[in-house]
Amino acid sequence: MEDLNVAIYGVVKIGGIEVWITQTMVGAWIISAVLILFAVVVRIKSSKFNEIPKGFQNVIESIVEAFDNFAKGAVDERLMFLGNWYFMVFAFILLSNISGLFFFRPPTADWSLTLTFALVTFALIQVMGVKFQKGTYIKGLFAPHPLFFPLNVIGELARPISLSFRLFGNILAGTILMSLLYSLAPVFLRFLAPIPLHGFFDLFAGALQAFVFCVLSLSFINFAASSE
Numbered sequence: 420m421e422d423l424n425v426a427i428y429g430v431v432k433i434g435g436i437e438v439w440i441t442q443t444m445v446g447a448w449i450i451s452a453v454l455i456l457f458a459v460v461v462r463i464k465s466s467k468f469n470e471i472p473k474g475f476q477n478v479i480e481s482i483v484e485a486f487d488n489f490a491k492g493a494v495d496e497r498l499m500f501l502g503n504w505y506f507m508v509f510a511f512i513l514l515s516n517i518s519g520l521f522f523f524r525p526p527t528a529d530w531s532l533t534l535t536f537a538l539v540t541f542a543l544i545q546v547m548g549v550k551f552q553k554g555t556y557i558k559g560l561f562a563p564h565p566l567f568f569p570l571n572v573i574g575e576l577a578r579p580i581s582l583s584f585r586l587f588g589n590i591l592a593g594t595i596l597m598s599l600l601y602s603l604a605p606v607f608l609r610f611l612a613p614i615p616l617h618g619f620f621d622l623f624a625g626a627l628q629a630f631v632f633c634v635l636s637l638s639f640i641n642f643a644a645s646s647e
Contacts, residue, residue, distance in 0.1 A: 425441050425442050425524075425529055426441065426524075427439050427440070427442075428440045428441065428442065441529075442524055442529075443524075443526045443531065443532055446515070446518065446523055446524065446526040447515070447526045450515055450518065450526065451511070453514065454507070454510055454511060454514070461479055464476070465479075483506075486502065486506050487502060489633075490502035490505065493638060493641060494637050494640065494641040494644075497551065497644065498637075498640060501543065501637065505633045505636065505637060508536060508633060509629050509633045512536070512586070512632060512633075515532075515590075516590055516621065516626070516628060517621045517622060517625045517626075519593070519621045519625075520621045525590050525594060525625075527587065527590045527628075528587065528590045528591040528594045529587070530583060530584070530587045533584075533587040534583040536582075536583070536586075536632070537582040537583035537586075538579050538583075540578075540579065540582060540636040541578060543636075543640050544578065544639050544640050544643045545575075545643070547640050547643055547644040548643035548644060551644040552643075552644065552645075556643065559571070578639055582635060582636065585631070586628050586631075586632050589628050590624075590625070590628065593621065593625075
């Protein structure tokens with residue numbers, strides 16, 4: 420089935436190294452461009468924001484406030500600066516997940532992309548753990564006995580794997596099911612039958628998986644930085 424394979428649009432050589440331009444890369448570039456354009460519009464509009472929000476200003480401030488409250492519930496005050504990063508991650512993953520509504524193959528249906536985000540979370544877990552707990556965090560890898568060090572390391576490495584596979588697996592499964600529906604359904608049903616399923620797999624499941632990824636990431640980081 421074609422949805423199991425990521426299309427390759429071309430190969431570019433940079434310094435003698437072949438760089439494959441894949442369907443995932445192009446999709447990620449498009450979504451990034453949309454987010455950057457939206458950010459520029461918000462930045463321009465923000466210079467005209469009023470004390471009493473209305474219209475576009477009200478929507479933007481509601482979104483920012485909602486995610487700010489979400490971050491406050493997931494991490495303590497010391498880690499609130501990570502909220503900006505995970506707001507971007509949430510927006511990118513959400514747009515990636517719902518891109519199937521526009522007949523794109525979601526970039527998050529490619530494990531290489533979800534693993535990249537998960538590895539950033541893994542790096543933040545280690546950095547925040549060492550920053551706030553210092554030597555105590557390193558000692559925790561040898562608890563309750565030095566013999567458990569290999570198991571503790573495996574447990575740490577399992578986090579980015581589980582984070583990336585959870586997001587990748589759910590989005591790819593939805594993509595495959597929708598592809599099957601379009602392939603097997605009679606022609607007269609292909610324009611009506613998929614609508615409720617798009618609502619579930621692309622909108623509901625897409626938003627849920629973006630939320631779950633950010634919740635788990637922030638929870639892992641907060642746990643690593645906590646001395647309790």
